[in-house]
Amino acid sequence: MSTQAQSFARQRRLSDLIVNLALLILVLIWTIPTIGLLVSSFRTRFDIQTSGWWWVFPHREWTTVEEIQPGDDLDRDGVMEFAGVSGTFEELRAGIATPDGLRVTWVGNKRLGVVRVQENRWTMRTDFTLENYGQVLAGKTYEIQTAGGETKTVQGDDFTGAFLNSLTVSVPATVIPILIAAFAAYGFAWMNFPGRKFLFTMVVALMVVPLQIALVPILRDYVSLDLNGTFLAVWLAHTGFGLPLATYLLFNYIRGLPRDILESAFIDGASHFTIFTRLILPLSVPALASFAIFQFLWVWNDYLVALVFIGAKPDVQVLTMRIAEMVGSRGSDWHLLTAGAFISMLLPLIVFFSLQRFFVRGLLAGSVKG
Amino acid sequence: MQSTTDYQVKTSGFLDWIALIIGRVLISLIVPVTTFGVLIIGFRWLRDTIPTGTAEKTAVSVVAIVWGVGGAAILYVVSNWLIEQLNTKWVRRLQPFIFIGPAVAILLWYLALPTFRTFRNSLYNREGPLAVTFSTLFSAPGDFFGQLFTNFIGFDNYVAVFAENTMRVAFRNNLLWIIFGATLAVVFGLMVAVLADRSRFENAAKSLIFLPMAISMVGAGVIWNFIYEVKDIADPQIGLLNAIWVGLGQEPQAWTALIKEPWNNVFLIIIMIWLQTGYAMVIFSAAIKGIPEELMEASRVDGANEVQIFFRIMIPYIMGTIITVGTTIVIFTLKIFDIVMVMTGGQFSTQVIATQFYREAFTSNNRGSASAIAIVLLITVVPVMIYNLRQFAEEEAF
Incomplete structure (x- = not known):
């Protein structure tokens, strides 16, 4: 009996171990890309371009211990000898191992190159810097070495402006749809008017309509109204595209609130407007918060709507546009990209981690968004 | 004597009443007109101000946010106040339209009417x-x-959409996105949910898998560049995948670009799986916790092993959730745009429906053809729309 219990306990421990191991592997795979970006954003431009970000961790790397200048009179077409090994130029270029574990390599061309004696050592590259962030935030200049060897001064990037634009787009584009949806949800849940069922059916139907359907007509309207490139245009667009889901979710919540609250308030002579602002809004905070986080992340991370409706105006550009543009035009400036991308993630990550519970609740309440 | 006072009272009452009406009408006009005026002045100012310097820019941002949020709230307050000046019967009749009116108007303008307008455009x-x-x-x-x-x-745009080779490739790619992307996101999500449910580190693990949900697809593109980047074989690789690949003694590959299509699409799809698994996991996790413990215990007593429990008890029990999550992710994948746009710009045969739509609409300026693509996209989600409407009708919320 006791041996059976023991074997059962052992089996249990084993299965726990397997579960945790499998989970650990998955979590590692999922986090490594983000860690890579975070680490890279603190590395120098040169390091990013010449070595993988994982080189900041201890690893074995061929490190130069001695540099030999080959003499001018050396016959470079024949067999040469350095640090106890000998070989032709081609063999030296590929690297020759010495008996005591070192490596001798010819670096550079035949005429001007040098010979390096290298040892395979444990090292890590930890020259971390905050320069990348300075360059993208303050638009500071920085110097780069061109292929020709000369130094060039290049202007950094202005992410501060893009960050402010993202904020100016996201806050109203989160609050306005929620306000409109909350009013509508109350109307649909607790008021009587002709066409109520038809209009709500329309809300449900529009939940999955892809926003691509609206881009061309709305852009034409904006051009004729001279709205294009304004914040109002983007707020309204996000409001329109987020509204069906917001109305549906808030309707489900508000309809579920106890009806006697409403009736007793009515008997006290309160109007619908008072009931809504004084009673329903405070009671709906959990539902409002969960949708707000959802909408905020969606708007902050949006690229397409911004691209279409403010694409033409560089001074209203949001972060996602700025980054996407940099990927295209300054693909080689990885150090700016890493810092920029991380700045764009900072606010959503903070919102996400501090309000995760609400966010999950919002996801669980609604399912399909168009 | 008495009658004159009566008369005076009457006339003064009448005059008062007239004055009151006029006053009310005036106020009812002045208040909304002023509100509207102020809002329009605010709009003009925001549109025409080009701020220089960070401090000025911050100030303009604050004004814009206050103007936008406050403006929306004030419009409700003012229009409701206007309605409440009327008598009770009219208040009851009109107030619902103050509540639902703005929502309905915006839905009509931004989604309902554009559907018809886009369909009309697609025929030209x-x-x-x-x-x-x-x-x-x-x-x-x-x-x-x-x-x-x-x-x-007529329907020439649709004929062209289905006949063009680039569009066919786009349709095929979207199908790949659905087959690989949606399926694997669901599979991984379910896997993590089940594993985490049995682990002591449940919350930490779930948070980390969920984290990419907070990252934009554009940001994800930058992140994954550090995985997929390719360098010449003589140089050290700075992309993780190529570093591993070269470590295994292979030639470095341009994973998203030059490797044999359609396999380059798979590497873009992986990014989507990375982003969406967290979503699937959260929903599945909640569903799994809803399975009654007695059900699982009973089958354990009957001698079922964990694998059998997973396939015979868990999966059937949460089938409804799996379908909902699957549908959501399929709709999401149908509209996939940002990842492709940032990683490859739709080159190297990685174009999808949404990038083709963008190209036709805003690069080639071909409204007709772009509209036809958008309508095709809409038609693919119609089954989901019908399903939603049926569910809604069954709920009998009204």
Whole structure:
């Protein structure tokens, strides 16, 4: 009996171990890309371009211990000898191992190159810097070495402006749809008017309509109204595209609130407007918060709507546009990209981690968004 | 004596009443007009101000946020106040439209009407339909129909959409996205949910898998560049995948670009799986916790092993959730745009429906063809729409 219990306990421990191991592997795979970006954003431009970000961790790397200048009179077409090994130029270029574990390599061309004696050592590259962030935030200049060897001064990037634009787009584009949806949800849940069922059916139907359907007509309207490139245009667009889901979710919540609250308030002579602002809004905070986080992340991370409706105006550009543009035009400036991308993630990550519970609740309440 | 006072009271009452009405009407006009005026002045100022320097820019941002949020709230307050000036009967009749009116108007403008407008555009060539003057319908019907059918090409755009090779590749790619992307996101999500449910580190693990949900697809593109980047074989690889690949003694590959299509699409799809698994996991996790413990215990007592429990008890129990999550992710994948746009720009045969739509609409300026693509996209989600409507009708919320 006791041996059976023991074997059962052992089996249990084993299965726990397997579960945790499998989970650990998955979590590692999922986090490594983000860690890579975070680490890279603190590395120098040169390091990013010449070595993988994982080189900041201890690893074995061929490190130069001695540099030999080959003499001018050396016959470079024949067999040469350095640090106890000998070989032709081609063999030296590929690297020759010495008996005591070192490596001798010819670096550079035949005429001007040098010979390096290298040892395979444990090292890590930890020259971390905050320069990348300075360059993208303050638009500071920085110097780069061109292929020709000369130094060039290049202007950094202005992410501060893009960050402010993202904020100016996201806050109203989160609050306005929620306000409109909350009013509508109350109307649909607790008021009587002709066409109520038809209009709500329309809300449900529009939940999955892809926003691509609206881009061309709305852009034409904006051009004729001279709205294009304004914040109002983007707020309204996000409001329109987020509204069906917001109305549906808030309707489900508000309809579920106890009806006697409403009736007793009515008997006290309160109007619908008072009931809504004084009673329903405070009671709906959990539902409002969960949708707000959802909408905020969606708007902050949006690229397409911004691209279409403010694409033409560089001074209203949001972060996602700025980054996407940099990927295209300054693909080689990885150090700016890493810092920029991380700045764009900072606010959503903070919102996400501090309000995760609400966010999950919002996801669980609604399912399909168009 | 008495009668004169009566008379005076009456006339003064009448005059008061008139004054009151006029006053009310005036106030009812002045308040909304002022509100509107102030909002429009604010809008003009925001549109025409080009701030220089960070401090000024911050100030403008704050003003814009206050103007936007406050403006929306004030419009509700003012219009409700206007309605409440009327008598009770009219308040009851009109107030619902203050509540639902703005929502309905915006939904009509931004989603419902564009569906018809886009469908109409899709029947015309790249110039689009002319503005029709209805007054000519009776005076000169020939002109009217002439105007109506200028640039009209029937379903030619749709024929072109399905005949063009680039579009066919786009459809195939979207299918790949659905088959690999949606399926694997669901599978991984379920896997993590089940594993985490049995682990002591449940919350930490779930948070980390969920984290990419907070990252934009553009940001994800930058992140994954550090995985997929390719360098010459003589240089050290700075992309993780190529570093591993070269470590295994292989040639470095341009994973998203030059490797044999359609396999390069798979590497873009992986990014989507990375982003969406967290979503699937959260929903599945909640569903799994809803399975009654007695059910699992009973089958354990009957000698079922964990694998059997997973396939025979868990999966059937949460089938509804799996379908919902699957549908959501399929709709999401149908509209996939940002990842492709940032990683490859739709080159190297990685284009999808949404990038083709963007190219037609805003690069080639071909409204007709772009509209046809958008309508095709809409048609693919119609089954989901019908399903939603049925569910809603069954709920009998009304």
